Amino acid sequence: MKLQQLLSYTRRAVDDYQMIQPGDKIAIGISGGKDSLALLYALHGLKRFYPNPFEIHAITVDLGFINFNLDPIRDLCRQMDVPYTVVQTDIGHIIFEDRKEKNPCALCAKMRKGAFNEQAKALGCNKLAYGHHKDDLVETMLLSLIFEGRFYSFSPVTYLDRMDITLIRPLMYVNEADVIGFSHKYHLPVCKSPCPADGVTKREYAKELAAQLNRDHPGAIERMFGAIINGNIPNWPPRHTCANHSKDK
Numbered sequence: 001m002k003l004q005q006l007l008s009y010t011r012r013a014v015d016d017y018q019m020i021q022p023g024d025k026i027a028i029g030i031s032g033g034k035d036s037l038a039l040l041y042a043l044h045g046l047k048r049f050y051p052n053p054f055e056i057h058a059i060t061v062d063l064g065f066i067n068f069n070l071d072p073i074r075d076l077c078r079q080m081d082v083p084y085t086v087v088q089t090d091i092g093h094i095i096f097e098d099r100k101e102k103n104p105c106a107l108c109a110k111m112r113k114g115a116f117n118e119q120a121k122a123l124g125c126n127k128l129a130y131g132h133h134k135d136d137l138v139e140t141m142l143l144s145l146i147f148e149g150r151f152y153s154f155s156p157v158t159y160l161d162r163m164d165i166t167l168i169r170p171l172m173y174v175n176e177a178d179v180i181g182f183s184h185k186y187h188l189p190v191c192k193s194p195c196p197a198d199g200v201t202k203r204e205y206a207k208e209l210a211a212q213l214n215r216d217h218p219g220a221i222e223r224m225f226g227a228i229i230n231g232n233i234p235n236w237p238p239r240h241t242c243a244n245h246s247k248d249k
């Protein structure tokens with residue numbers, strides 16, 4: 001996928017769900033993975049022409065694992081002229097050494113989000129952006145159906161009232177395969193997380209399940225995504241589609 005295509009999907013999601021208002025300062029969560037680096041490219045590109053002026057600030061919460069080198073991301077942000085902050089934490093140590101958590105992902109995500117939100121607030125940001133894409137939304141829906149018995153996926157826009165900050169997901173219309181293509185084409189400096197739980201999660205299971213369904217019934221992921229965006233999920237904002245782009249979603 002070319003940058004132009006990434007920007008087109010991003011703009012459509014941002015317009016459809018009115019994710020960006022004039023004067024917003026958006027903290028971009030950078031894990032070091034391909035999705036959040038694609039998000040950095042997307043919002044950096046959009047900023048140049050989007051009618052609502054906004055600022056961006058990239059933030060990584062460093063979980064404290066050894067062999068996690070963020071220098072390539074620092075260089076990228078410098079080239080793009082995007083301010084970048086790394087929050088140093090001991091989250092990895094607390095979870096795997098101190099508490100020896102059996103289900104580490106939930107606590108890790110909670111602590112990581114806490115550190116990220118606090119840093120974003122301290123920098124004066126009023127919005128947070130995550131790199132969740134279309135496949136993430138479908139996988140979340142499958143997990144909710146299977147394990148919670150409800151039809152749910154995370155919302156394009158969520159107001160976090162305790163923090164008084166709004167979370168947006170501008171890559172929600174982008175397929176994971178396109179993110180992978182983009183990552184290769186533009187040589188994104190992916191810094192793989194050395195987390196011991198990586199690749200053995202319930203989410204991995206949902207990813208394989210979605211891929212299997214799509215192999216057996218081509219187009220299944222796209223149709224499941226359609227069900228999500230048309231599914232009147234509680235707390236989702238209304239979608240403001242524009243007639244000339246709704247057909248190719």
Ligand SMILES: Nc1ncnc2c1ncn2[C@@H]1O[C@H](COP(=O)(O)OP(=O)(O)OP(=O)(O)O)[C@@H](O)[C@H]1O
Binds near residue numbers: 136
């Ligand atoms: N350590 C972190 N610091 C800052 N933001 C993070 C961090 N980890 C995750 N995020 C943000 O949360 C989003 C969802 O996290 P998740 O762990 O599901 O990432 P992912 O789907 O593997 O994406 P990526 O390819 O960017 O790692 C990421 O896209 C990113 O925006």
